[in-house]
Every structure is written in structure tokens, then in C-alpha cells.
Amino acid sequence: MTDSVLTRLDPRADVAKLTADLIDIDSVSGNERVLADAVEDLLRSCSHLEVIRDGDSLVARTSLGRAERVILAGHLDTVPLPRVPGSRGTVPSLWDGEVLYGRGATDMKGGVAVQLALAAALTEPTRDITYVFYDHEEVEAALSGLGRLVEKYPAWLVGDFAVLLEPTDGTVEGGCNGTARFNVTTTGRAAHSARAWMGENAIHKAAEVLVRLREHEPATVSVDGLDFRESLNAVLISGGTAGNVIPDRAVVEVNYRFAPDKTPEEAEEYVRQLLHGFDVERTDAAAGARPGLDHPAAAAFVQAVGAEPKPKYGWTDVARFSALGVPAVNFGPGDALLAHSDDEHVHAEAIRACLKALNDWLA
Incomplete structure (x- = not known):
């Protein structure tokens, strides 16, 4: 664990060790300051980089006049630490042979370590590079440090192509699905449950929604050569007032993960048609992102990685870059299925392989 003393990070150390050093700095959302200080200290020691800081978010960039500019982005925060005694996915980090355990090992301090190693080493990259490190990714979108940077420093986020170093197990994942949430409400008439015929059961009406x-x-929708699987599910149900009262209101919360060929408005219309006759209210939505793999920089990157690209089914911040007109993909070390788990871990070689792929592409 860290205290208020500035932690010095060594970007020239083994990138797996650098990942462990990052994990050792607790940075649960809202507590990123110590880690942001350490990252800023490292970046400002690199004379080839321009650096700005906003809150606990940082942007650093080269300005070499290259024909293309690539953005490498990652978030500094993690979800809260495990509560289960004996969990290994916590802070400080723990090594088991070549496997590194700790909160953020996959999501996404391995990716951040790769960014920092590249930022220090690539003084003469073949493309200009912008490095983005931001806070508050693991909480509500309104707090996102990346969203704040987009609003306050749009010129610093101009690029031809972006790579978000979220965990993908070393495979390029293009674009991402969009996501939307809806409240589907049914109403009835309250009555004593001993005289149920006097009422109208709103929970029973919700059965048709289910x-x-x-x-x-x-559906499975092909977008720019990648097949995006959609999903539409009830995720929460609420209703009723007491054990002896016929409920007069029930709400089914629905989550729709939709392919990036649709806008949030088109996704809403799709859900309304499916649930015609019910009171449907959209409560939240975020657009997806097309893969953009036809861009020359993207094609060169896929070739450098050497693995067949896959679609990203979950929503990630590639959608923010897509909204800026910057094609973006996800590519980072670690298995995304281990993110947020009580035994979160990553293999050291996965981090090294990610660094090598990006270095080969950019150097």
C-alpha cells in the first residue's frame, strides 16, 4: 500500500514488475490521486513529451510532425477491493510464479504499464503518439475523466486511430456494442390479498413482458466484417408494498446490448416495438462504436498483432473516440472475464507480449 509520499515508477523495468508496482498503489474510483501523481512524475521526466493534467487525468504527446497520430488510452481507477477474506485479487499485489494477482491486474493496470513503458521508450516513433490516462472509468459515465478531457481539451484528443488497452487476451477487439436500459412499468389496482378479486395484480401483468x-x-449483426451478438434481457424486477396487498405497480428493468449499426434512438424504437402495449421508459443509453478496421493505421496494427480481430460485445470507451471521429479498438493484456473478480490476475508474459506488439507497430 502507498502513503502520501510520491511513488517513483520505473518504466524501464520489466513491464510485469511495473504492473505490480501500479497495483500496489490503491486507486479505487475516487482515490486515484496518488497514482496520478506517480504517473505525472514519470511522464514529466520524459523530455520528448508535452504533458497536461486535469484533476486526476493526464494527457502526454509527442509532436514530431508525423503523418499519423495514434492515441493509446487507459484508465487509472479500479473497482473496490474484494471483501472475501483470503482473496488474492487485492492490494498489494502477489506473485505466484509468473502469475500476478491483484486488484486491477487485468482491468487495467497491465495496460497502463504498457502505456508508460512505451511513453518512456519511444522517443522517435513512426507515428506521433498521444497517451491518455484518466480517472473514474469504473463508475457512472457523468464522472468519467475521459469525458471531462473530451470536453475541456478536445484538441489534445485529435487522432487518426486509437487503442484502448482494456483486457482482450492479446486479441484486437474492434468497436463495441451499444447499451440501453429501460423501465417497463405495469399498473393495477391495490386490494387486500384476502379479497384479491377486488384488485388488479400489476406483477401478474408483468409476466407478459417476461x-x-x-x-x-x-440478432447477430455483421458490421465492417465483424459479427456483433446482441442481447435483450430483464435484469431487475420490483413491485409490491406488503405481503397482504395486491400490488398496483411493478417495474421490469430491461438491458439491451445492441450492435453498432444502430443509434440509441433506433435501439429504443426496437424495444418499444417488441414491448408494444406496455409503458416503456428509456433511462440510460450509450452508443456503440463501429470497428473502423478499414483505416490504414488499424490495418497495420492488426497485421502487427497477427491475430484475427474479434468484436467487442461489452461497452467500452472506444465509443467515446468513435464519437470524436477517431476509429478505435480494444487491445490489452489479460482475460476480460477475470476483471473485477476476487482472484483477478494476469500472466506476466501476456503483458510483455502486449508491449512487444505495440512497440513493433510504433517503433
């Missing part, structure tokens, strides 16, 4: 969702066949 039937339509159960029988719905999710």
Missing part, C-alpha cells in the same frame, strides 16, 4: 423477452431471438 414472456416476450424470453421468446425474443437476439
